[in-house]
Amino acid sequence: MKQVLSLNINGHDRDVMVSHEDLLVDVLRDQLGLIGTKKGCGHGSCGTCTVIIDGEAVLSCLTLALSSQGKKITTIEGIEKDGALHPLQQSFIERGAVQCGFCTPGMIMSAAALLSHNKSPSIEEIKIGLSGNLCRCTGYVKIVDAVEVAAAKMRQLDAAQKGA
Amino acid sequence: MHLPEFKYLVPENKAALLLLLGEHQGAVELLSGGTDLINDLKARVKQPQYVVDISSLRELEGLSYEKGKGLTVGAATKLAALERSPVVKECYPALHEGIRVIGSPQIRAMGTIGGNSCNASPCADTPPPLIAYRATVRLASKRGTRELALEDFILGNRMTARQPDEILESFFVPQPWPGSACRFSIVGLREAAEIDLASVAICCALDAKGGAVKELRVVMGSVGPMPLRAVQTEAMLKGHVPTADLIDKAADCCAGEAKPIDDQRASAAYRHQAIRALFTRTFKEVLAALG
Numbered sequence: 001m002k003q004v005l006s007l008n009i010n011g012h013d014r015d016v017m018v019s020h021e022d023l024l025v026d027v028l029r030d031q032l033g034l035i036g037t038k039k040g041c042g043h044g045s046c047g048t049c050t051v052i053i054d055g056e057a058v059l060s061c062l063t064l065a066l067s068s069q070g071k072k073i074t075t076i077e078g079i080e081k082d083g084a085l086h087p088l089q090q091s092f093i094e095r096g097a098v099q100c101g102f103c104t105p106g107m108i109m110s111a112a113a114l115l116s117h118n119k120s121p122s123i124e125e126i127k128i129g130l131s132g133n134l135c136r137c138t139g140y141v142k143i144v145d146a147v148e149v150a151a152a153k154m155r156q157l158d159a160a161q162k163g164a
Numbered sequence: 165m166h167l168p169e170f171k172y173l174v175p176e177n178k179a180a181l182l183l184l185l186g187e188h189q190g191a192v193e194l195l196s197g198g199t200d201l202i203n204d205l206k207a208r209v210k211q212p213q214y215v216v217d218i219s220s221l222r223e224l225e226g227l228s229y230e231k232g233k234g235l236t237v238g239a240a241t242k243l244a245a246l247e248r249s250p251v252v253k254e255c256y257p258a259l260h261e262g263i264r265v266i267g268s269p270q271i272r273a274m275g276t277i278g279g280n281s282c283n284a285s286p287c288a289d290t291p292p293p294l295i296a297y298r299a300t301v302r303l304a305s306k307r308g309t310r311e312l313a314l315e316d317f318i319l320g321n322r323m324t325a326r327q328p329d330e331i332l333e334s335f336f337v338p339q340p341w342p343g344s345a346c347r348f349s350i351v352g353l354r355e356a357a358e359i360d361l362a363s364v365a366i367c368c369a370l371d372a373k374g375g376a377v378k379e380l381r382v383v384m385g386s387v388g389p390m391p392l393r394a395v396q397t398e399a400m401l402k403g404h405v406p407t408a409d410l411i412d413k414a415a416d417c418c419a420g421e422a423k424p425i426d427d428q429r430a431s432a433a434y435r436h437q438a439i440r441a442l443f444t445r446t447f448k449e450v451l452a453a454l455g
Contacts, residue, residue: 020170020171020172020215021166021167021168021169021170021172021205022167023167026166042206043206044202044267044270045357047270050270056244056273056274057269057270057273058273058274059270059271059274062198062199062202062203062274063198063202063274064172064195064198064202064215064217066172066174066217067195067198067217067219070220110269110270113273114269128269128356129269131268131269131355131356132267132268132269132270132271132356132357133268
């Protein structure tokens with residue numbers, strides 16, 4: 001049985017037709033064309049389907065689309081601002097933290113949630129924050145490095161904004 | 165992997181939820197964090213007619229602490245919220261550790277304390293410390309409410325005392341014994357996103373005069389169909405000063421009380437050894453914390 005569902009995604013309300021048993025990851029990718037969010041293991045182990053819902057990094061492969069009604073969903077497509085990459089996206093490029101790229105959207109969403117709770121994470125805290133995201137190209141060193149660089153950049157931007 | 169067909173329902177409040185459960189007894193699965201249920205649906209382990217989403221029922225969420233009495237936690241409280249709670253970290257460190265080692269940040273942001281007990285996986289991380297802290301659960305149905313000890317709630321592998329028309333409403337974790345310390349340790353295959361192959365939670369209070377063990381609970385996880393109290397080990401230590409020799413004997417006794425199986429994570433023989441080491445390590449940590 002299908003019904004209309006209104007989802008708030010990346011700041012916009014989007015109406016979709018969903019079945020009761022549809023998963024958020026499938027609605028994002030197949031109906032809304034938001035294919036930045038990847039589908040990996042499909043049971044909550046790999047983290048590549050990570051999106052941010054109401055400020056928390058969660059797994060869209062274990063979330064029913066209907067459960068997401070009334071919540072604010074942010075995907076990898078929604079973190080740039082006015083065409084400028086998010087500091088995390090920029091630092092992932094600069095530090096060479098992307099190899100095959102399949103884990104990258106999930107890594108960036110987990111890192112974004114971490115930095116929203118903790119503006120100056122230690123390396124240990126970054127590792128814990130990313131512990132639900134697997135990279136099979138074994139690129140963790142550069143990924144952790146990129147998050148550290150982005151955190152510093154974001155603190156500078158915050159300070160500049162406060163000074164202005 | 166697509167889910168089998170079901171009807172998705174969202175009750176407006178707890179009263180509506182209890183009516184719904186009374187009406188559709190046995191045909192309902194409750195959805196909160198979904199980290200276990202959605203996987204069980206995908207694997208067709210569960211094929212309910214109705215999935216009832218309780219994740220937006222604020223009545224089932226939140227924690228309150230009364231010094232000297234204890235901590236009340238709503239069953240649908242997110243694990244991440246408890247992990248961030250200063251009260252949990254300071255007053256119930258073994259429970260905090262049990263939460264910290266669960267899954268990944270995403271799993272802890274989604275999963276709930278109630279789900280961890282209701283799912284009744286033998287390797288769940290919060291039941292052993294909760295039982296060590298003498299936690300009780302409150303169950304509600306339209307017939308009324310009842311309370312029972314968490315150790316009497318979890319009956320076996322994926323089995324609880326919850327009736328089809330009941331919900332697990334909240335946990336009550338009493339104030340730890342005066343002058344006690346409690347710790348929880350696990351052995352897994354890696355640091356993150358692991359599933360325990362053995363765990364031990366210990367709560368202990370010593371006699372102010374003489375230093376004999378006055379109160380003690382030892383609970384083992386992942387070495388039986390449900391969390392196991394090491395009652396013989398508790399009896400062996402109670403009333404005695406925990407000398408190195410006695411701790412060594414108690415560790416043997418504890419390992420003997422474990423009832424592990426061979427599976428893909430570890431052999432039963434290894435798990436007996438792991439329990440022995442975990443008991444010794446955790447009990448020494450407790451004694452160190454007691455000064």
